[in-house]
Amino acid sequence: ASSRSSVATTLVDRVQTLVSENKKAILIGTAAAAAIAVGGVAYYASTSSSRGTGSPTTDLEKGEKKDRKSKKKKKGVNDTDGPILEERKAKVENDEDDLSKYSPEVVAALTEEVSPTNERSRIAGLFKAKGNAAYKARDYAAAAKLYSSAIESSPTAEPVFYSNRAACYMNMVPPQYELVVQDCNEAIKLDSSYVKALNRRAMAFEALEQYSEALRDYTATTVLEKFANQATPRAVDRVLKTMSTKNAQEILKNRGPRLPPATFISAYFAAFRQRDLPVLPENPSEGDQKLMESFKALEEHDYNRSLELINDALNQSVSWDVGKSEALNLRGTYKFLLGDVEGAKNDLNESIKLVPSFTQSLVKIASVYMEQGEPDKAFDCFEEAIQHNREDPDIYYHRGQVLFIMNNFDDAAKNYTKSTELDDDFVFTHIQLAVAQYKAGNVANAMAQFRRTMKAFPQRSEPLNYYGELLLDQQRYQDAIEKFDKAIEIEKLNPQNVLALVNKGLTLFQMDQNIGAAERCCHEALRIDPECEAAVATLAQLSLQQGLVDAAVKYFERSAELARTEQELAGALTYQYATNAQIEFAKNYPQLASQMNAMARSL
Numbered sequence: 001a002s003s004r005s006s007v008a009t010t011l012v013d014r015v016q017t018l019v020s021e022n023k024k025a026i027l028i029g030t031a032a033a034a035a036i037a038v039g040g041v042a043y044y045a046s047t048s049s050s051r052g053t054g055s056p057t058t059d060l061e062k063g064e065k066k067d068r069k070s071k072k073k074k075k076g077v078n079d080t081d082g083p084i085l086e087e088r089k090a091k092v093e094n095d096e097d098d099l100s101k102y103s104p105e106v107v108a109a110l111t112e113e114v115s116p117t118n119e120r121s122r123i124a125g126l127f128k129a130k131g132n133a134a135y136k137a138r139d140y141a142a143a144a145k146l147y148s149s150a151i152e153s154s155p156t157a158e159p160v161f162y163s164n165r166a167a168c169y170m171n172m173v174p175p176q177y178e179l180v181v182q183d184c185n186e187a188i189k190l191d192s193s194y195v196k197a198l199n200r201r202a203m204a205f206e207a208l209e210q211y212s213e214a215l216r217d218y219t220a221t222t223v224l225e226k227f228a229n230q231a232t233p234r235a236v237d238r239v240l241k242t243m244s245t246k247n248a249q250e251i252l253k254n255r256g257p258r259l260p261p262a263t264f265i266s267a268y269f270a271a272f273r274q275r276d277l278p279v280l281p282e283n284p285s286e287g288d289q290k291l292m293e294s295f296k297a298l299e300e301h302d303y304n305r306s307l308e309l310i311n312d313a314l315n316q317s318v319s320w321d322v323g324k325s326e327a328l329n330l331r332g333t334y335k336f337l338l339g340d341v342e343g344a345k346n347d348l349n350e351s352i353k354l355v356p357s358f359t360q361s362l363v364k365i366a367s368v369y370m371e372q373g374e375p376d377k378a379f380d381c382f383e384e385a386i387q388h389n390r391e392d393p394d395i396y397y398h399r400g401q402v403l404f405i406m407n408n409f410d411d412a413a414k415n416y417t418k419s420t421e422l423d424d425d426f427v428f429t430h431i432q433l434a435v436a437q438y439k440a441g442n443v444a445n446a447m448a449q450f451r452r453t454m455k456a457f458p459q460r461s462e463p464l465n466y467y468g469e470l471l472l473d474q475q476r477y478q479d480a481i482e483k484f485d486k487a488i489e490i491e492k493l494n495p496q497n498v499l500a501l502v503n504k505g506l507t508l509f510q511m512d513q514n515i516g517a518a519e520r521c522c523h524e525a526l527r528i529d530p531e532c533e534a535a536v537a538t539l540a541q542l543s544l545q546q547g548l549v550d551a552a553v554k555y556f557e558r559s560a561e562l563a564r565t566e567q568e569l570a571g572a573l574t575y576q577y578a579t580n581a582q583i584e585f586a587k588n589y590p591q592l593a594s595q596m597n598a599m600a601r602s603l
């Protein structure tokens with residue numbers, strides 16, 4: 001989790017857990033939709049999403065460990081699903097026939113005229129049997145040649161010959177993955193439900209880092225095996241994870257620095273108390289003027305302009321220390337939002353050096369450390385900030401946030417309380433205190449704290465919205481909707497925060513599966529704030545629920561566009577790829593689509 005796990009993420013977490021909470025409901029809902037089956041989407045996605053609840057990840061790691069162990073048992077054999085296991089028909093014929101007289105040239109010349117069909121079948125069978133023996137003896141090169149002879153002498157194309165030869169290529173040192181793919185292509189062309197060939201091709205594609213193809217084949221294998229084999233769903237998870245992480249990194253690299261959605265930026269700025277603007281010196285320089293203009297643009301939520309102006313201001317130089325410290329703080333904040341963590345730390349560090357009592361810069365350095373997953377360093381920053389100015393309520397609020405993220409709700413509550421003692425005018429401290437109490441199990445205290453907060457801040461929508469979330473969590477749907485409606489009314493005066501709308505949609509959905517009403521709420525939210533990530537994520541899940549997979553994919557793509565961090569982006573891509581793989585399955589195996597639904601129902 002990142003430092004923004006301020007109140008703003010409570011909801012996003014909620015959307016993410018929607019899938020796992022309603023896994024069964026979603027699968028059943030999907031099964032009811034006849035057109036295209038997406039049975040396993042929610043199942044896969046919820047166990048592999050990096051944004052999930054955490055436990056699936058540990059399952060996954062355990063799975064990988066088990067894989068490694070079983071690999072050891074194979075003693076260097078890459079593909080134990082060799083031909084031996086496939087020998088279901090006759091045992092090796094105890095034939096006197098000397099295969100050596102069938103040289104490649106002779107085999108090539110075996111036509112109907114030279115040799116009748118049943119004779120050629122017999123010869124092919126002999127080659128295969130000998131190939132199996134060579135395979136068993138781990139002489140993979142010899143086995144591959146024998147299967148080639150089987151292929152050439154056989155009057156009909158036999159998928160098993162190709163699949164067996166692929167097993168040889170798989171086990172050669174080094175493995176011949178391209179040849180594995182070629183042979184599996186042949187086998188699958190002849191028998192589209194040939195699980196071993198599909199699985200083998202998936203492994204080869206994975207090794208070749210052709211992840212989309214690997215995912216497609218593992219998905220097909222999983223469904224064809226009716227989810228019975230533990231290894232293939234794990235392979236799906238593994239490939240999804242690798243693919244999403246890799247592509248997320250690539251996308252972020254190519255995307256270049258850009259500011260996150262405006263709602264995110266305003267939520268970040270709103271997490272700090274408003275302060276008076278610095279007072280311009282007598283004869284302000286051009287840089288000084290630019291600084292003030294940048295603050296003005298910030299106030300107007302014109303962040304791109306504000307960023308441009310602050311760069312100009314510092315480039316042209318700000319003439320007095322307090323102003324320069326403010327300017328560095330602001331530029332450092334933008335650098336943080338742009339993902340330039342080192343640059344952010346430098347600016348913020350310079351800022352605090354110029355005006356040591358300007359502890360906000362230190363608190364922001366702490367949030368940079370949290371983004372980098374270094375809570376210890378973040379705590380050091382808070383300590384240092386307290387040394388500089390122990391009366392700064394922001395320090396305790398943000399330390400509370402870090403403790404909250406780390407699930408230390410008791411200490412978090414203490415820090416929120418301390419912050420409120422210093423200044424009780426900041427609505428988020430009150431809300432977070434209530435949520436921390438709730439998470440710590442003090443439900444009655446939390447509800448009372450919320451009621452006090454709603455009374456103290458009647459003009460704010462946030463207490464209503466987050467109180468509504470607790471009610472939703474307790475399945476008090478009507479009460480929740482009433483709070484969300486009030487929050488929506490307040491936001492209508494100055495529409496910024498659309499979370500209450502999305503929450504209302506979620507409630508309508510959970511209350512009586514009213515998908516249409518839930519969707520209308522989300523669309524309304526997006527009309528006001530086209531970059532509302534929570535609305536997009538919810539719409540994606542609601543689409544899946546109805547089996548509208550193409551629509552779901554579009555929303556996942558949009559989620560990916562809006563994602564800020566690599567983790568968020570990888571999460572969105574995971575859903576997108578899992579859905580696509582299953583759309584493809586339904587296309588390739590239309591006859592099995594309904595079967596996939598039936599399986600989904602019993603999961």
Ligand SMILES: *[C@@H]1O[C@H](CO)[C@@H](O)[C@H](O)[C@H]1NC(C)=O
Pocket residue numbers: 076078170173174175203207
């Ligand atoms: C197959 O074996 C080779 C060498 O024995 C090894 O380098 C490779 O990683 C193995 N591949 C798989 C998919 O296990």
Ligand SMILES: *[C@@H]1O[C@H](CO)[C@@H](O)[C@H](O)[C@H]1NC(C)=O
Pocket residue numbers: 258259262303304
């Ligand atoms: C800021 O500029 C980027 C392109 O540089 C654009 O994509 C984005 O929409 C702009 N944001 C705002 C709030 O205008």
Ligand SMILES: *[C@@H]1O[C@H](CO)[C@@H](O)[C@H](O)[C@H]1NC(C)=O
Pocket residue numbers: 311312315
């Ligand atoms: C600062 O100004 C110089 C030259 O005037 C320019 O090359 C540079 O890009 C500017 N830097 C920023 C961050 O605007």
Ligand SMILES: *[C@@H]1O[C@H](CO)[C@@H](O)[C@H](O)[C@H]1NC(C)=O
Pocket residue numbers: 345346349365
């Ligand atoms: C800030 O600068 C000082 C030296 O001036 C350095 O010791 C310290 O590590 C820096 N802090 C950060 C967070 O970069």
Ligand SMILES: *[C@@H]1O[C@H](CO)[C@@H](O)[C@H](O)[C@H]1NC(C)=O
Pocket residue numbers: 379396399403411412414415418
């Ligand atoms: C705040 O959290 C820290 C742990 O980081 C804890 O030691 C302290 O007691 C808490 N309370 C206050 C009032 O700071």
